[in-house]
Amino acid sequence: MVAAADKGKRSKVEDGVESSDPVDGELVLAIEKLQEVQDELEKISEEASDKVLEVEQKYSEIRKPIYSKRNEIIQSIPDFWLTAFLSHPALSDLLNKEDEKILKHLVSLDVDHSDVKAGYSITFNFSPNPYFEDTKLTKSFSYSDEGTTSVTGTTIKWKEGMNIANGVAHEKKGKKRPIAEQRLVSILDFFSWFGETQDKSPSSMIFDEVAEIIKEDLWPNPLKYFNNEADEDDFEEDEEDDEDDDEEDEEKGSDEDEDDEGGSG
The missing domain is CATH 3.30.1120.90 (Nucleosome assembly protein)
Incomplete structure (x- = not known):
C-alpha cells in the first residue's frame, strides 16, 4: 500500500501537479539532473565515435600505398x-x-x-x-x-x-x-x-x-x-x-519427451 501511494505521488509530480511532499520534488530534480549528465555523456560518446572514424579514415589512406606495394610482391608468388x-x-x-x-x-x-x-x-x-x-x-x-x-x-x-x-x-x-x-x-x-x-x-x-x-x-x-x-x-x-x-537442445528435447510419456501414463 505504501509503495502504491509513493508511486501515485511520483506520477502526480511527473504530470506537472505540485506535490506537498518536498522529498518527491527533490527526487524529480535529481532525476532531471541525472538525465542532463547522461545527455552530456552521450554527446561525448558520439564525438568520440566521430573522432575514431576520422583516425580510421586517416590511416586507411596511409595504408593504401603499402597495400599496393604488397600486391605487387604477391603477384610474383605463384598461387599465393x-x-x-x-x-x-x-x-x-x-x-x-x-x-x-x-x-x-x-x-x-x-x-x-x-x-x-x-x-x-x-x-x-x-x-x-x-x-x-x-x-x-x-x-x-x-x-x-x-x-x-x-x-x-x-x-x-x-x-x-x-x-x-x-x-x-x-x-x-x-x-x-x-x-x-x-x-x-x-x-x-x-x-x-x-x-x-x-x-x-x-x-x-x-x-x-x-x-x-x-x-x-x-x-x-x-x-x-x-x-x-x-x-x-x-x-x-x-x-x-x-x-x-546443440547437445543442450537435444537433452532438453529428450527430457520433454520423457515428461510427456510420464504424463500420458
Missing part, C-alpha cells in the same frame, strides 16, 4: 591467394575443387575503405581464365544512417558451359564447420557469394560472414595463412560452443 584461402580454417571449408581451379587465376585481392563510415568493398582481380569473362569481381557493403546495410555484387559473366555458381550442392572437403551457419545440408558454390545481395536465406548469412572474415582476418595479414601459421583455436572454440548448444 589460393594457398592463403586453402590454409584459412574457415574459408577453406567453403571451397570445392572447381573453386580452387578458379582461385589459381586470382592475382590480387583488395579491400577498399575509402569511406569507413559509408561501408567497404571487396574486389577479386583475375588473370584471363577459361571460366568467366570478368577480370574483376566486386562485393560492396554500404551502411545507411538508419543502420541498414545495402549489398551489391558483380553478376559473373560465365563462359559457355562454365557456370558453376548455379546453386548445385557439393560436398565440402573440410572436417570441421568453424562457422555456425555452415550447418546446411549442402553448401553453395563459393562464387555464388558475389551474387548474394538482399537474400536473407541461411546461405546469405554465411556469405556475409565470409566478407567479415576476408576484411578483418585474411586481408590484414594473408602471409600468416600462406605460411600456414594461423592459430585455429579461436575457430575451434566457436565450433565447440555451437556443438555444446
